[in-house]
Amino acid sequence: MIPVTVIGGYLGAGKTTLINGLLSAEADTLGRRLAVLVNDFGAINIDAKLITAHDGDTISLANGCVCCTIADALGDALDKVLAMPAPPDHIVIEASGVANPAKIAMYGQGWPGLSLDAIVVVADGETVQGRADDKFVGATVRQQLAAADLLIMNKMDLLSDTQARAAHAWLEQQAPECRILAARFGELPAAVLLGQHAAGQPQYTDTGAHDDYCAVPFKTARPMDRTRLKAQIATWPRSVLRAKGLVYLHDDPSHAYILQLAGNRHSLEKGPAWDQAGPGTQLILIGAAQAIDPTWLEQSLLSACV
Amino acid sequence: MARNMEQITVYPARVVRTMEPALPVAEAVAVRGSQIVEVGSLETMQPWLAAHPHKIDDRFRDHVIMPGFIDPHLHPSMAAVLLPMHFITALEWHLPWQEVPATRGHNEFLDRLKAIDLEIADPEEPLFSWGHHPIWHGEVDRQTLNGISTTRPIVVWHRGFHVLVVNDAAVAWMGMDEADGERHPQVNMAEGRFFETGLSLAYRYFNPYILAPDRFEGGLNRLREVVHHGGHTTIGDMAAGMFDLNMEWDALVKVLERDDTPFRVQMIPPGFRSGGGAVDGDRLIERTVGLRQRNTHRLRFYDHVKLFADGGFYAGLMQLGPPGAIDGEAGEWMTPPETFEQVARVYWNEGFKIHVHCTGDLGVELALDTLEKLQWERPRFNHRFTIEHFGVSTPEQVRRMADLGALASVNIYYVHELGDAFWRHKLGHERASQMSRLGTLARHNVTTALHTDFTMAPALPLNSAWVAATRISEAGHVMGPEERLTLDQALRAITIDAAYILGLEHEIGSIRAGKTADFTILGQDPYEVGAENLREIPIWGTVFEGRPFPTKLEG
Ligand SMILES: [Zn+2]
Numbered sequence: 001m002i003p004v005t006v007i008g009g010y011l012g013a014g015k016t017t018l019i020n021g022l023l024s025a026e027a028d029t030l031g032r033r034l035a036v037l038v039n040d041f042g043a044i045n046i047d048a049k050l051i052t053a054h055d056g057d058t059i060s061l062a063n064g065c066v067c068c069t070i071a072d073a074l075g076d077a078l079d080k081v082l083a084m085p086a087p088p089d090h091i092v093i094e095a096s097g098v099a100n101p102a103k104i105a106m107y108g109q110g111w112p113g114l115s116l117d118a119i120v121v122v123a124d125g126e127t128v129q130g131r132a133d134d135k136f137v138g139a140t141v142r143q144q145l146a147a148a149d150l151l152i153m154n155k156m157d158l159l160s161d162t163q164a165r166a167a168h169a170w171l172e173q174q175a176p177e178c179r180i181l182a183a184r185f186g187e188l189p190a191a192v193l194l195g196q197h198a199a200g201q202p203q204y205t206d207t208g209a210h211d212d213y214c215a216v217p218f219k220t221a222r223p224m225d226r227t228r229l230k231a232q233i234a235t236w237p238r239s240v241l242r243a244k245g246l247v248y249l250h251d252d253p254s255h256a257y258i259l260q261l262a263g264n265r266h267s268l269e270k271g272p273a274w275d276q277a278g279p280g281t282q283l284i285l286i287g288a289a290q291a292i293d294p295t296w297l298e299q300s301l302l303s304a305c306v
Numbered sequence: 307m308a309r310n311m312e313q314i315t316v317y318p319a320r321v322v323r324t325m326e327p328a329l330p331v332a333e334a335v336a337v338r339g340s341q342i343v344e345v346g347s348l349e350t351m352q353p354w355l356a357a358h359p360h361k362i363d364d365r366f367r368d369h370v371i372m373p374g375f376i377d378p379h380l381h382p383s384m385a386a387v388l389l390p391m392h393f394i395t396a397l398e399w400h401l402p403w404q405e406v407p408a409t410r411g412h413n414e415f416l417d418r419l420k421a422i423d424l425e426i427a428d429p430e431e432p433l434f435s436w437g438h439h440p441i442w443h444g445e446v447d448r449q450t451l452n453g454i455s456t457t458r459p460i461v462v463w464h465r466g467f468h469v470l471v472v473n474d475a476a477v478a479w480m481g482m483d484e485a486d487g488e489r490h491p492q493v494n495m496a497e498g499r500f501f502e503t504g505l506s507l508a509y510r511y512f513n514p515y516i517l518a519p520d521r522f523e524g525g526l527n528r529l530r531e532v533v534h535h536g537g538h539t540t541i542g543d544m545a546a547g548m549f550d551l552n553m554e555w556d557a558l559v560k561v562l563e564r565d566d567t568p569f570r571v572q573m574i575p576p577g578f579r580s581g582g583g584a585v586d587g588d589r590l591i592e593r594t595v596g597l598r599q600r601n602t603h604r605l606r607f608y609d610h611v612k613l614f615a616d617g618g619f620y621a622g623l624m625q626l627g628p629p630g631a632i633d634g635e636a637g638e639w640m641t642p643p644e645t646f647e648q649v650a651r652v653y654w655n656e657g658f659k660i661h662v663h664c665t666g667d668l669g670v671e672l673a674l675d676t677l678e679k680l681q682w683e684r685p686r687f688n689h690r691f692t693i694e695h696f697g698v699s700t701p702e703q704v705r706r707m708a709d710l711g712a713l714a715s716v717n718i719y720y721v722h723e724l725g726d727a728f729w730r731h732k733l734g735h736e737r738a739s740q741m742s743r744l745g746t747l748a749r750h751n752v753t754t755a756l757h758t759d760f761t762m763a764p765a766l767p768l769n770s771a772w773v774a775a776t777r778i779s780e781a782g783h784v785m786g787p788e789e790r791l792t793l794d795q796a797l798r799a800i801t802i803d804a805a806y807i808l809g810l811e812h813e814i815g816s817i818r819a820g821k822t823a824d825f826t827i828l829g830q831d832p833y834e835v836g837a838e839n840l841r842e843i844p845i846w847g848t849v850f851e852g853r854p855f856p857t858k859l860e861g
Binding site (some may be wrong): 010011012072074075079096097098100103106107109110111112135136137139140143 | 482483486487489490491492493502503504506507509510513625627636637638639640641642643644645668671672
């Protein structure tokens with residue numbers, strides 16, 4: 001199944017800049033071909049913009065009509081992507097500025113061939129508090145923030161340190177469980193935004209030139225206890241943004257289990273049988289460089305082993 | 307000398323209700339070609355008759371002639387999807403091909419479904435039913451429907467389109483992978499139930515069937531009959547091209563642009579179809595104006611455009627101002643408020659007549675804030691900025707509408723169908739009883755039309771006028787008596803004032819010399835039977851552009 005990342009947030013928060021960053025020539029998408037679906041004026045057009053650098057497509061789609069729900073432009077666009085001769089490795093949907101991203105994310109939770117990676121919500125650090133009090137869009141903005149697995153506080157370049165701290169504290173109040181990341185110009189590494197590549201064994205890549213984030217690899221040949229692992233994940237600090245990899249479980253030693261974590265959201269699903277190399281857990285955790293404690297995380301994971 | 311040698315036809319009637327205050331009641335109307343030459347009595351129109359060949363046509367001698375009814379906001383394409391389905395509804399529906407009785411009770415619903423199953427000859431033909439409502443019919447699920455048939459695909463569609471339920475045969479027919487349904491948060495595969503966003507998954511498999519050109523055209527043919535039987539001679543397609551403009555346009559022209567179609571369709575396209583993105587004004591205008599090249603005699607794009615503020619009323623997605631909804635649910639914006647303003651400015655500055663879908667009072671507020679800004683920047687008179695639907699509003703907003711020159715096109719059926727439910731679950735009694743506040747609009751002289759948004763309400767103008775003048779809910783309560791219209795106001799709202807909303811008041815909407823000869827022919831006089839009996843008045847048929855179109859074959 002192709003993972004889907006939904007990028008939400010109010011108009012002008014910087015969603016498009018963030019996505020353009022992913023599609024830019026310099027971006028390291030970890031070898032993935034991306035398809036990006038954006039809300040834009042006009043009809044659905046798969047050939048709208050071909051980004052050869054990453055062989056990714058941008059697909060424009062119109063909003064469905066109000067008076068009926070039968071017309072489903074997004075579903076049609078997703079089917080077109082799935083029907084492409086070489087389907088992408090990852091789909092990014094830019095939700096409209098007033099959409100509830102949780103609703104868009106439902107497409108990753110039941111549409112044939114798709115799985116939900118995460119809901120990433122971008123907030124304009126400078127204006128989000130004002131918007132959240134706006135008589136027209138206040139409720140919409142708060143709903144968007146509440147839907148986030150990863151919350152990106154953008155346009156930090158426009159804020160003083162004091163302002164940044166205040167904005168951060170306010171966002172923490174709005175989304176107390178959520179991981180909050182600071183960004184300038186929407187720049188964030190693909191490994192944080194989209195997670196690690198799904199295909200095959202996880203590769204130990206670093207997260208690129210962004211010193212703010214680091215990858216913590218973990219490897220063990222010892223089997224893990226499912227319940228203990230879940231209990232440990234629940235104790236991980238908010239500085240852990242992403243985790244992905246294969247897990248060797250004590251209760252089903254013949255199959256690899258795929259762990260995926262994106263902010264608050266995580267899943268542990270049955271994967272293929274182990275190959276000749278034999279069973280063994282291999283994970284990569286990605287977190288905020290200043291805050292993450294690799295030794296602590298390693299201890300946490302080891303304590304889940306049998 | 308004579309510019310038009312065509313013969314004049316004089317229709318004497320029991321009474322002609324012209325809807326012209328200057329001459330409200332007449333005895334006969336004289337028509338030449340598609341035009342009215344005089345309304346009055348046989349005596350007063352003698353100079354015309356002496357000067358030109360004429361005949362007296364007595365067929366309406368015992369009937370009442372009114373201006374042709376106008377519904378300025380309905381959705382032919384949505385109707386084309388719905389009308390091929392089998393109606394099983396809690397309220398009765400009068401369809402030209404069928405009287406749909408009121409079906410109430412769980413067993414009664416299932417009995418009706420079973421009867422339809424037995425009536426369909428082809429054992430493979432899917433059975434789509436519409437109108438299920440748990441309040442009346444109880445819950446049905448996959449097992450219940452398997453009890454009706456294990457071989458025929460059955461799809462039971464909720465009245466408000468928010469839930470549908472399927473049987474085993476339908477799941478097999480759809481060809482969907484049950485595992486996809488099982489992992490979807492808004493699909494319950496065991497119960498065969500798809501709701502909210504889960505519906506998209508079901509449509510994925512249904513749409514090729516329900517939007518197939520043959521079935522769609524069949525649906526449009528039925529729509530044609532519905533519109534005629536309701537007594538309409540003009541309708542507005544208030545979001546033309548909702549599925550796929552080219553596919554719909556081809557079907558509309560094929561089915562409706564025929565000599566025997568007794569009505570015209572004013573096409574009002576959406577001015578902007580997006581949840582955001584950049585607004586390219588030149589491109590919007592070029593595209594919207596370009597649509598007029600398609601125009602035919604009956605189907606016409608012109609200088610009207612539709613914009614959207616907040617979400618759907620039946621879906622409960624209206625944006626409410628304080629104190630919000632009882633259930634605490636937030637509404638939705640169809641267009642981001644900033645984008646809405648930009649797009650509205652583009653069309654305002656080009657002189658367009660803008661119709662705005664507004665369902666909640668916050669939606670109305672956005673539309674009026676925007677209108678006030680635009681009036682400040684570039685004042686316009688006679689701009690016809692129209693609030694469409696007008697579910698929840700405040701009295702102060704109506705006053706502001708009057709100040710700003712805004713008009714209203716109101717879905718009054720909300721009061722009838724949703725009044726009780728929104729009283730108990732959404733708004734409380736005070737606000738639910740004042741939904742679609744027509745009385746206040748009338749007190750402020752805001753020109754107001756009634757519409758059905760068909761398929762949201764039955765496409766029966768006299769039924770709309772009945773609700774407007776009585777405000778009787780489906781449970782029989784009078785909801786907000788101060789917001790009733792008088793009988794005359796209600797009838798204006800389906801004739802001359804509806805024409806004004808569509809910008810056609812100089813051509814249609816009343817009976818006077820020079821206007822198009824569009825009439826609705828009634829079996830009784832609405833002013834005699836009174837507001838309570840409006841919806842029972844039999845409709846003989848219509849006259850469209852001077853030609854009589856009975857709903858049944860005469861003789
Ligand atoms: Zn509508």
